[in-house]
Amino acid sequence: MISIRGLTKRFGETTVLDAIDLDIAAGERVVVIGPSGTGKSTLLRCLNFLDRPDAGTITLGDVSVDVTRASKKDALALRRATSFVFQNYALFANKTAKENIMEALVTVQGRPRAQAEQRALDVLAETGLANKADSYPAALSGGQQQRVGIGRAMAIGADLMMFDEPTSALDPEWVGEVLDLMRRVAERRQTMLIVTHEMQFAREIADRVVFMDGGCIVEAGPPGEVLDSPQDDRLRRFLRRVA
Amino acid sequence: MRALDLDYMLGLVPVILGYVPLTLFMAAAAMVCALVLASLMAVERVVKVPGLDAVVVLFISFFRGTPLLVQLFLFYYGLPQVFAFLTQINGVTAAIMGLTLHFAAYMAEAIRAAITGVDRSQWEAAQSIGMTQAQMMRRIVLPQATRIAAPTLVNYFIDMIKGTSLAFTLGVTEMMGAAQKEAAGSFLYFEAFLVVALIYWIMVEALSQGQKRLERHLNKAYAR
Missing domain, CATH: 1.10.3720.10 (MetI-like)
Incomplete structure (x- = not known):
């Protein structure tokens, strides 16, 4: 249901994504691993045009975009078919936890306020933050903020949820609760594309692990294969470093 | 004096x-x-x-x-x-x-x-x-x-x-213009302009109090 062909992104002279091909089936959980600076985050950010890709096509459900000819409308269509969890949470600081989740439902999806509020409260309950509905982000711990960030992405009901190193900015004590919430999301067969350095989590949650290096997908397959019997030298070196 | x-x-x-x-x-x-x-x-x-x-x-x-x-x-x-x-x-x-x-x-x-x-x-x-x-x-x-x-x-x-x-x-008769006109009759320029100055000062002070309250209100979302 998601099909990426020849996706390329350059920053100046540097090619960050080098003609990436990737298909993701509905309900599939794909984890992207690899050294820093190999384009993992850029891959995610190009899929919803936070970074504008230079070449390639992205097909997401019934939205198909040739990125060289993409209009503002195409970018919006991709963004509305996806949701994004940021490394640094990126909650709206002027809105409460509940309002952060309601925002997309009311402003973008045009749902009635009362309905959006109910949905937000339901999502907050699922994230275990029902009692924080009226708290502003500044009053929440890092772990709580990221759970609201995930809640905001869950509530949209997007075809594809993307997670850009969702635990990398967290104090170790908050990592567990965020990963737990992601596990619960995964259990619903939500299609997920996750960039993470949590290898144990990747092994547990992923249907497929994708190893990227130098802007290319070097190796991909079930976690058992990729993590336990890596074929490529770069992947072996990487796994030794993070082990 | x-x-x-x-x-x-x-x-x-x-x-x-x-x-x-x-x-x-x-x-x-x-x-x-x-x-x-x-x-x-x-x-x-x-x-x-x-x-x-x-x-x-x-x-x-x-x-x-x-x-x-x-x-x-x-x-x-x-x-x-x-x-x-x-x-x-x-x-x-x-x-x-x-x-x-x-x-x-x-x-x-x-x-x-x-x-x-x-x-x-x-x-x-x-x-x-x-x-x-x-x-x-x-x-x-x-x-x-x-x-x-x-x-x-x-x-x-x-x-x-x-x-x-x-x-x-x-040519607008506002606070300053009114004081000017009054003083032109009484020749008490100092008094007239002092009154104007004090009224401006009080207005601005009142506003500064309002400013503090406004900032407190705007900072509500950012309290830890």
């Missing part, structure tokens, strides 16, 4: 106070217009509309680069000689226009700085949930920029209240 004529001053207070509504009206009208104009220019400076950007830059440069009094004279006495329809404009309107344009130029820069001060990742979060640029600005960026810019904007409003006294030079 002669003693202050306190009785005269006390008698003058209600007369001058009668002109406070006009002063506040001019300042408030100019503030509202300037805020709208400044916000539009600030947003334009951030997103940079091709073609328009140069116009906005030129506007800001001119109105920051020339004195308010010169601008007021240019509008009120100068422009009607060039554009006949402007002769209809009275002093109050000209003062509001002048204050609007002058302060909009300053406020545009303050708001622009405040907009760029809103955490970039929140812009991206707004985009990621599918907001249009206008929705992002209106719902996420501008409310937070308002908080950042609020202290500066209140300072400009204070400046604006005091700036309305220049309407006197356009």
